[in-house]
Amino acid sequence: MSTNIGEFMNALGECCDRENYLSDIVYAMCKSNQAFRKFFVDFFFREWEIDVRQVDISREYRFESYRPDFLIETKEDIFIIEVKVNDQKQHFKDYERALKDLYRESSKKKPDMPRDHVGYIANYKINSHKTKEATGFRRIHTWLEFYNLLELYDWLGDEAVKGFGRICKSVCGFVDFKKEGIRINDFKTIKTSMEWIEKVIGDSEDDYNVIPFDGYYQQACTQGFRIGRFFEVRKFRGSLSVWGWVGVYLVETGAEFVVAFDDKKGWGNLVCDDVGRSYPQNETIEYADSDAALYFYMNGSFNEKNVRDFFRSTIQYIRGDKEAFKCEARKLADCNAWLIMSRLPEMIRSELFGEWEADGITIAIDSNRMSVYDYAKSVRGACLECFRLSFKVNGSGLKREMWGFVGVAWGECQWISKDMFDGGDPLFLVGVWNLGKKEVKLALKNRWREQKGKNDNPYIHVIEGIELCPVSIKALRKKFREVVKTIIEK
Numbered sequence: 001m002s003t004n005i006g007e008f009m010n011a012l013g014e015c016c017d018r019e020n021y022l023s024d025i026v027y028a029m030c031k032s033n034q035a036f037r038k039f040f041v042d043f044f045f046r047e048w049e050i051d052v053r054q055v056d057i058s059r060e061y062r063f064e065s066y067r068p069d070f071l072i073e074t075k076e077d078i079f080i081i082e083v084k085v086n087d088q089k090q091h092f093k094d095y096e097r098a099l100k101d102l103y104r105e106s107s108k109k110k111p112d113m114p115r116d117h118v119g120y121i122a123n124y125k126i127n128s129h130k131t132k133e134a135t136g137f138r139r140i141h142t143w144l145e146f147y148n149l150l151e152l153y154d155w156l157g158d159e160a161v162k163g164f165g166r167i168c169k170s171v172c173g174f175v176d177f178k179k180e181g182i183r184i185n186d187f188k189t190i191k192t193s194m195e196w197i198e199k200v201i202g203d204s205e206d207d208y209n210v211i212p213f214d215g216y217y218q219q220a221c222t223q224g225f226r227i228g229r230f231f232e233v234r235k236f237r238g239s240l241s242v243w244g245w246v247g248v249y250l251v252e253t254g255a256e257f258v259v260a261f262d263d264k265k266g267w268g269n270l271v272c273d274d275v276g277r278s279y280p281q282n283e284t285i286e287y288a289d290s291d292a293a294l295y296f297y298m299n300g301s302f303n304e305k306n307v308r309d310f311f312r313s314t315i316q317y318i319r320g321d322k323e324a325f326k327c328e329a330r331k332l333a334d335c336n337a338w339l340i341m342s343r344l345p346e347m348i349r350s351e352l353f354g355e356w357e358a359d360g361i362t363i364a365i366d367s368n369r370m371s372v373y374d375y376a377k378s379v380r381g382a383c384l385e386c387f388r389l390s391f392k393v394n395g396s397g398l399k400r401e402m403w404g405f406v407g408v409a410w411g412e413c414q415w416i417s418k419d420m421f422d423g424g425d426p427l428f429l430v431g432v433w434n435l436g437k438k439e440v441k442l443a444l445k446n447r448w449r450e451q452k453g454k455n456d457n458p459y460i461h462v463i464e465g466i467e468l469c470p471v472s473i474k475a476l477r478k479k480f481r482e483v484v485k486t487i488i489e490k
Contacts, residue, residue: 037052055072076108190227430460
């Protein structure tokens with residue numbers, strides 16, 4: 001009986017869910033499938049017009065202290081490719097140094113631009129604070145780019161390549177929401193997770209001497225690309241306390257559940273002094289020099305028990321019990337809500353904003369009011385993007401501007417009242433400020449609700465009918481524009 005290649009690749013994908021496995025499968029595909037080998041090499045180094053029949057591809061080639069994921073060698077040239085899945089540690093200087101050393105050991109002529117011989121691929125985009133380190137490296141790609149291009153090629157029914165595409169999508173965790181749509185009710189997961197965090201901190205006072213932080217960040221907050229809660233560990237060293245943060249870090253492919261201690265005086269520097277300099281080398285405890293912080297990553301399934309056990313074992317670990325924290329492989333929270341949350345601001349900017357030519361209406365990011373990350377410092381319980389709305393009044397040629405926000409909310413925040421959530425479900429909503437008298441009448445007529453007592457008293461309209469079933473981005477854009485037009489005087 002012959003092997004069903006499609007089923008074989010599906011089964012392989014079920015058990016091969018980490019970076020090394022993906023690289024191993026790429027290597028096996030390159031060695032066994034010439035068309036895929038050409039596709040992979042050309043994806044990074046097309047200008048060289050490499051004859052893939054005469055290349056030598058090595059996996060994790062060991063050379064001195066270097067071990068690039070892929071080494072590609074032709075008669076004249078050497079190339080290396082580094083693969084990342086979730087791992088945010090970039091070592092671009094090491095990649096360049098390794099390439100120079102490899103050329104020096106060979107008889108090949110050193111290239112004028114060695115950084116052009118380094119390929120890099122990850123399931124996330126390089127963060128802005130990493131850009132300087134990556135300067136000059138032009139062959140930086142994402143697995144989503146690779147996957148999308150793979151889908152465009154005609155592989156003549158090659159089930160192995162199709163199966164690899166499914167594995168790549170599964171391992172890297174990307175979801176094409178443009179094709180698959182989004183469910184607003186998935187955001188209940190985020191609300192529930194925040195409740196778990198509140199509960200685990202609240203239940204840890206007696207046994208672990210941990211309490212919620214009573215300072216400025218008293219409530220659950222979003223800070224940049226993370227959502228969570230600050231806490232205080234009392235009597236960490238004598239009578240001295242330390243302060244940490246527990247919550248979810250949003251990454252391009254989902255979320256990681258984290259306990260973090262900033263290496264700053266009056267925050268978590270005592271923990272970093274005691275633990276951060278001598279932590280074991282593993283995936284679940286990391287001192288990040290770029291952030292000056294110590295991170296503990298949860299590696300189990302995302303549920304209330306594991307969140308509680310993870311948090312408490314971390315507290316025991318920093319208090320000296322080195323056996324309390326299990327050091328295993330990091331694991332993403334594989335939940336659509338986190339994926340949507342991580343991409344929602346970009347999705348809103350690219351799909352909902354822009355000029356509506358037929359109506360003379362323009363919506364753009366309101367950079368004066370808030371940037372994509374600034375909103376997080378003051379808004380909890382929501383993922384919102386601020387915008388500036390421009391249009392002409394009554395065909396008079398007079399220009400009118402309003403300011404507003406759009407996104408998903410699952411709880412009260414500074415702009416949204418608690419009574420908006422009578423049913424307890426997350427909402428996709430649009431809010432606007434500074435309405436004129438006629439616009440207020442239009443708003444009230446069209447089911448906009450004033451948020452009295454909230455910051456700037458915005459008017460809010462909930463986009464309904466998208467809670468349970470996946471809604472396409474195209475349909476969401478249409479609904480958003482219809483709602484905005486209801487407050488524009490004709």
